[in-house]
Amino acid sequence: MNDRLHTSAPLSAGTRHIPDTQSEQDLRHLAIQRVGVRRLRYPLSIEVGGDVCPTVAEWTLDVALAAEHKGTHMSRFVAWLESLDRPLDAASLRSELPAMLDLLHAQEGHIEARFPFFIRKRAPVSGVASLLEYRGGWAAQQRDGQLSVWAEAVVPVKSLCPCSKEISDYGAHNQRSEVSLRLELLEPMAWTEIVRFAEESASSEIWGLLKRPDEKWVTERAYENPKFVEDLVRDVALRLNAEPRIGRYVVEVENFESIHNHSAWARIER
Numbered sequence: 001m002n003d004r005l006h007t008s009a010p011l012s013a014g015t016r017h018i019p020d021t022q023s024e025q026d027l028r029h030l031a032i033q034r035v036g037v038r039r040l041r042y043p044l045s046i047e048v049g050g051d052v053c054p055t056v057a058e059w060t061l062d063v064a065l066a067a068e069h070k071g072t073h074m075s076r077f078v079a080w081l082e083s084l085d086r087p088l089d090a091a092s093l094r095s096e097l098p099a100m101l102d103l104l105h106a107q108e109g110h111i112e113a114r115f116p117f118f119i120r121k122r123a124p125v126s127g128v129a130s131l132l133e134y135r136g137g138w139a140a141q142q143r144d145g146q147l148s149v150w151a152e153a154v155v156p157v158k159s160l161c162p163c164s165k166e167i168s169d170y171g172a173h174n175q176r177s178e179v180s181l182r183l184e185l186l187e188p189m190a191w192t193e194i195v196r197f198a199e200e201s202a203s204s205e206i207w208g209l210l211k212r213p214d215e216k217w218v219t220e221r222a223y224e225n226p227k228f229v230e231d232l233v234r235d236v237a238l239r240l241n242a243e244p245r246i247g248r249y250v251v252e253v254e255n256f257e258s259i260h261n262h263s264a265w266a267r268i269e270r
Contacts, residue, residue, distance in 0.1 A: 022071035029067050034110065036062025037077045045087040046136070048117055048191050052087050057115035063106035076103050088113065090149045090188040093140040101142060111140045114152070119192060123207050123214040124221075130209030132156070134195055139182075148184055148247075155179045155195045157202035158218065159255050162226035174222055175258040177202065177229075179236060184247035197243075201235035203227050229255045233266040241270070 037059070044057040061077040080100045086092055093111065101109050114137040122129050137152030157177050165172035179198035183189075199205035203222040210218065227235070233253040240249050248270055255264040 022069075022073055024070045025068055026070040031067040032065040034062040035065050035072050036060070036109075037074055038062075040078070040081075042078075042081050044084075044113060044115055046115070046117060046191070047087045047089060048119060053117060055115045055117055057113035060110065060112040061100065063101060063104045063109035065106070072104055072106070079103065088138055090138075090151065090185045093138060093149045094147060097140045097142055097147060108143050109141075111138070113138045117191060119195065121207050123210050124217045125213040126211040128209055128211060128214075130207060132206070132208045134191075136191060151181075151183050151185055151189065151191075151194055153181045153191070153194050153198075155181065155198035156206055157198055157232075158204040158206050158222050159229070159232055160203040160222040160226045162228055162231075164259075165223065165226050172223060172226065173257075173259045174203065175256050176206070177232065177253060177255045179232070180250075180252040180254075181236075181240075182250040183240070184249060185245060186247050187245040189245055197236055197239045201232055201239060203232075229253050229264040229266045233268050237268040237270075 038061075040059040040061070041056055042059055043054060045052050045054050047053070059081070061080070063072055065072055077100070080096075080103055083099075084096070088096070097109065097111055100111065101107065114135065116133055117136045118131040118133055120129055120131050134156075135152075135154040137150075139150040139152065141148050141150075155178065157179055158174060159177040160172050160174035179202070181194060181197060183194065203225045204218050206218070207214065232255075233251055236251045236253070237249075240246050240251065250267065250269040252267045253265065257264055
């Protein structure tokens with residue numbers, strides 16, 4: 001049992017016994033693969049650029065329930081969250097998931113947390129600093145005796161159409177894009193490293209605050225580096241393939257097309 005959790009005071013001799021219904025036997029002979037809580041918003045700390053940053057995550061926490069058990073103890077998921085006393089990262093997830101399973105008396109289960117985080121970036125010419133928002137996530141799974149940890153990030157970037165550049169006398173249509181990464185981490189990686197897989201593959205990265213010389217640089221950078229959605233997803237995948245700390249992955253790119261009322265989309269997984 002997790003020794004960080006506070007236990008309630010023992011019942012006095014005169015206190016009426018309260019039955020534990022969830023622990024009763026079930027006779028329907030049906031195991032449940034995943035049962036727990038979802039859409040639970042709860043505070044979380046992560047490390048970004050060497051700093052501990054507070055955020056708020058939306059959690060999904062669940063366990064596998066054996067056929068003979070009537071139910072799981074839902075309140076213990078919240079009790080586990082209350083016991084977190086350090087920033088959550090790939091290394092701590094490998095110990096926290098077994099702690100949650102021990103608390104729930106389960107052999108298999110999942111932890112999923114999705115949250116916003118920010119990285120302070122300096123503009124490419126002026127050097128002015130500003131925060132840029134990213135969407136991140138942690139996921140851990142214990143199944144068939146194997147524990148895996150995944151990081152997720154949605155990274156905003158800029159893309160410019162090679163075809164539009166080729167056929168136009170001047171200019172080319174360009175737009176904001178999102179690169180979504182889901183990476184199995186064999187070893188820990190920093191959030192500042194993860195987002196660079198996307199930013200360094202795009203026509204240009206983006207910033208929260210730019211001066212006029214910076215806007216000129218971004219515009220010209222994208223024009224000199226045009227990419228279809230197919231180019232962008234492949235270039236991200238090539239960078240992931242070269243990183244030994246990453247196992248399986250899913251990378252998706254969505255271009256919010258500026259001259260259409262639809263998006264262009266591509267996906268590669270390994």
